[in-house]
Amino acid sequence: MSKTFIHVLVENEVGIIQLNRPKALNALNRKMVDEIVEQMEAFDADNSIRVIVLKGNERAFAAGADIEEMMEETPLTLEVLDPFAVWDRLSLIKKPTIAAVNGFALGGGFELALHCDLIIAARDAKFGFPEVKLGVLPGAGGTQFLTKAMGRRKALEWIWLGESMTAQEAEKYGVVNRVVEAELVEEEAMRLATRLAKQAPISLRLIKESVYKAEDLPIVDGKMLERKNFYLAFASEDQTEGMRAFKEKRPPTFKGE
Amino acid sequence: MDFQTIDYELIDQVATITLNRPSAYNAMTETMNKEIIKALKVATKDDSVRCIVLTGSGKAFCSGQDLGDIEKDTNHAEFLRERYHPMVRAINQTPKPIVAAINGTAAGAGMSLALAADFRLMKKGAKLVSAFMNIGLVPDSGFLYILPRLVGYAKAMEISVLGKPVSAEVAKEIGLVTELIEEKEWQEGVNQFTRKLANMPTKAFALVKKNMMSGLNQDVDVFLEYEAQAQRIAGMSNDHLEGIQAFEEKRKPRFIGK
8 A cells, every 4th residue: 555655554453654755855745744644544443453653764754844845835824724733633543653763853754753652763863853943943743742751941952952862862851762773673663563462452542541641631630531541441341351361360362342 | 085184095895094194294184084074974885895994194193183273262172072073973983894003103183093993903113192181181082981991991091191102012912902013014914904804794893883882881781682683683684694604514604794
């Protein structure tokens, strides 16, 4: 399966989206973002898919947004077109999403990675928001996601200076989950995806909702939501199977029902 | 290749970068810093290069920073950040083996350059001189980082502070250089050593270089994980398959560096 700017494939129960604009270092244009969002939603709705992996190529995950596409815009054309609104749909994906980052993840590319739940990075990957050097700022959630990930002071320093951070720095500040050799980024992402694909899907989805809400809700409300989700989990066959398998000292088989 | 302060030559998979300002004992200028970086980039990208040699033309290896460039109001930190750190990083990040062929005196930043290489060969009569303290400065360009890792703390302190030139014999004795080569056998000795390196499994070398240095600064569990990853990559390489096959067929392996 292929669209104009992405490749789509499925391995076992993992849905994989590969950004495919290699000549432009996978710079994101609007059609490409639309394709990514639509494919993410298609995987989210597909019962045979349990985890979604987003990857680029060896040189770049995605090296920013297509600048030419934006040069002639005015505040009003942007307001009417609202090109960043489509990104919000990425935050509604309920299945685990993993970004496998080789090479550059800059600007919109970094934002795309930050929209994923987990990030695996190559040792020589480079993350950054160079927007400030063009007289603008991140527009697809960069200031929000990075601040939540690394805290206000560090986020300000990075976004103000527009310098790129190494994978080691990103790991140190909790921006990425794991750093591995460049050759093994995809393998590591798939290793993690395969492990997640074996976990109870309903649990994963309820955990994802609860953890994300922890960033927005007051603790009392967050605890309430978690509690309701805990109770909801007991509606699943996977809960029955999980607890029975524990008692019978055998590994469980989860069906996502 | 069009360089002003260095020569770049590729023979038998060995790229030789020769510092070429013999009348100034190959003292480093801003152009030379940049040209060394550029040459390392060229050598890294060129698949036919499997070993890199740094050496000097004429009597000296490198006499360090050209003091003509230093002015009263020079900000030494900026000077290092802009000129030397990119060069040291380029040497550290080059995945191919880098050999400093120390053909004559290596002083100051010239000694730092030799220390940054993966191997050092030294001509009899050549000297390593940490000249920094003689002019009231501290050894720089990674000197104080790498030297104690190479020869241990006590020797590194002596060399850095006392400023006594390290002869080729002493350098060999304390493990600072791999081979001590007689003057008349110099070129032949350098060629033999570097061609041997050029025929090794270059990809595996890159993994050794990256992991050995970073391992000195990591705790063992982090390191073991990186070692596993390195072995996974090496295990998938052509050279590994060739090595196994040659072993079974009781012949010498022919590594291609991939």
